[in-house]
Amino acid sequence: MWDKIEHDGYEIWVLPVVAYGPPAPGTLFHxxxxxxxxxANAHIAGQSERFQEFAETFHSEDEARDAGYRAGRLLLDKFAKSL
Structure with a gap:
């Protein structure tokens, strides 16, 4: 499920996804x-900036979600003025 936090007047939406196959004990996430x-309407070009992590894996949905929030904050801190 998509989760959202706010950062400096922007929204950061993150969805943990299963890295390999169906969920099972020890499942890794991206x-x-x-x-x-x-x-903003995220489906209209120019109103959102997408990001993802498919190289690194995380041991739980919570780890993946937290890493996504960090990545979103970093993206905003560097490029928010262009959104």
Missing amino acids: FIGYVCRHG
Whole structure:
């Protein structure tokens, strides 16, 4: 399920995704996400910036979600003025 936090007036949305096959004990995760202004339509080009991590794996959904939030905050801290 998508989860959201706010950072400096923007929204960071993150979805942990299973890295390999169906969930099972020891399943590893990746994440996908996007950042946008409040009220933006993420499906319209230019209103959001997407990001993902498919190389590194995480041992739980929570780890993947937290890593996604960190990546989103970093993206916003560097590039928020262009969104």
